[in-house]
Amino acid sequence: MTTTTITTVRVFDGTAMLEGSFDVTFTEQGISAVTPSTEERGESxxxxxxxxxxxxxxxxxxxxxxxxxxxLGEFTRWGLTTVLDMxxxxxxxxxxxxxxxxxxxxxxSGSPASGPGSNQTTKGGFALSTVVTGPDDASRFVADRVAEESDYIKIIIxxxxxxxxxxxxxxxxxxxxQAAHAVGLQTVAHASSTAAFQLGIDAGVGILTHVPLNGPVTSEMTASMAAGSIRSxxxxxxxxxxxxxxxxxxSGDGPGYQNASASVAAMRAAGVMIAAGTDANRAPFVPFSPVLGESMHDELQLLVDVGLSPTEALRxxxxxxxxxxxxEDRGSVREGSRADLLLVIGDPTADIAATRNIDQVWAAGIPAS
Ligand SMILES: [Zn+2]
Structure with missing residues (x-):
């Protein structure tokens, strides 16, 4: 098995840029060492x-x-070594x-939960059995997803x-x-309006995805999210x-993108955990389709534009x-982590656009071609 060492490199370890420069050694089995740079390294x-x-x-x-x-290859070559299908x-x-x-x-997530007559089942091609007819049908839906080997539960609000x-x-x-929690699965709820956001908060979902355009997320909502450990x-x-x-x-007082940007700033200020996602898709019936892979670099820039520091955006x-x-095996550069690595030219904690300057990508220790 090939051992690779990247020498004299700055390291963003998933949380912060480490002080100094490092030699990072890895194989397909993971990262074996992250040590301060030295002249006396082995040459193997x-x-x-x-x-x-x-x-x-x-x-x-x-x-x-x-x-x-x-x-799949589009994601890899843009430095995305894990993607979460919704x-x-x-x-x-x-x-x-x-x-x-x-x-x-x-x-x-496998198939999302939606209501009768939803776009997911009428236009998106998802099976009618993914409609949840009421609270009594929830356990059946989650059991179907477990049988489908879903890693988490997606809900359309x-x-x-x-x-x-x-x-x-x-x-x-x-x-x-409740049914998802009973089998240890995270829940992710599509919520692209303020009413849907409120429903998700009231129902206690784990993660709300999207952010409303029709109006801002209020301070009461962000406080509820922070108190209830609801993430975005x-x-x-x-x-x-x-x-x-x-x-x-x-801009302005009506519906528009300004509501989305203000809401992310408000969630950040309230201490709501924010994870980066693009909604990259090729679906024919949605108004917009972020480009697979490359759009993550747009997302990082937009997160910085609304007030996250480059370091927060990278986290x-x-x-x-x-x-x-x-x-737990990824999202970090440290000994024992999966060797999912992105080498870029420059310093993205100083200028987030540097994530686009991709030198090399490794997926579980294997260089992307
Ligand atoms: Zn989506």
Missing amino acids: GTIIDGTGKTLLPGLIDAHVHFDSYAD GTHPKSLVDSIRNQRGLTDVRS EDPASVGDVALSVDTIAAIV IPTLTMMKGTASAVGLPD SATSTAAALFGL
Whole structure:
């Protein structure tokens, strides 16, 4: 097995940029050493000069969708070594993209829970059995996902004022969350309006994904999120693209992207944990489709634009995303971690755009081609 050492490199360890420069040694089995740079290193294996470069954990996109197996390589070459699928079908496609040597590692929600007549079942091709008819149907839905080997549970929360009976009720959402907790699964709720956000908070979901365009998330809502350990995957790339696609402004008092950016700033200020996700997709029926892979670099920039420091933005795409989904073997550069690594030219803690200057990517120790 090849041993690789990157020498004299700056290290962002998933939490902060470490002081000084380091030699980082790894194999396919993981990172074996992170030590201050020395002239007296062994000469065995592959040596890569990291001078002027920064080594980061491979990035995690906490909200993507797949269209085909070919999508996987797009994520890898843009430095994403883990992506969290938030709804792809059929299951055979999800199975075909799992555990692919030298490529991005995939986790999946399988099919999302939605209400009767939802877009997911009428346009998105998800099975009618993914409709949850009421609180009594929640355990059945979660059992189906466990049988499908889902890694977490996705729930589509809609605004009852806009879609009527298509929207899952707060009692149904809460019952799905309870059933998921009973089998140890995280819950991620699609909530792209203020009403949906409130329903998700009231139902006690684990993570709210998207952030509303129709109005700001209030201080009462952010306080409830912080108190209830409800986390956020805001998908600013998707919200900005959607606002633009449907002709909404990015300033003023009405609906628009300014609500999304203000809400992320408010969640950050309230201490809500934020993980980076793009909603990268190729779905034909959505207003906007972030580009698979590359859009994570847009997301990091947008998170900085709304007030996260570059270091906080990098945490959101590494250690925070890993923590929210129990992926303890990754999201960090330290001895024993999975050798999911991203080597970039420059210092992304000084200028977040440096994450685009990709020198090399390793997925579980294997260089991406
Ligand atoms: Zn999505």
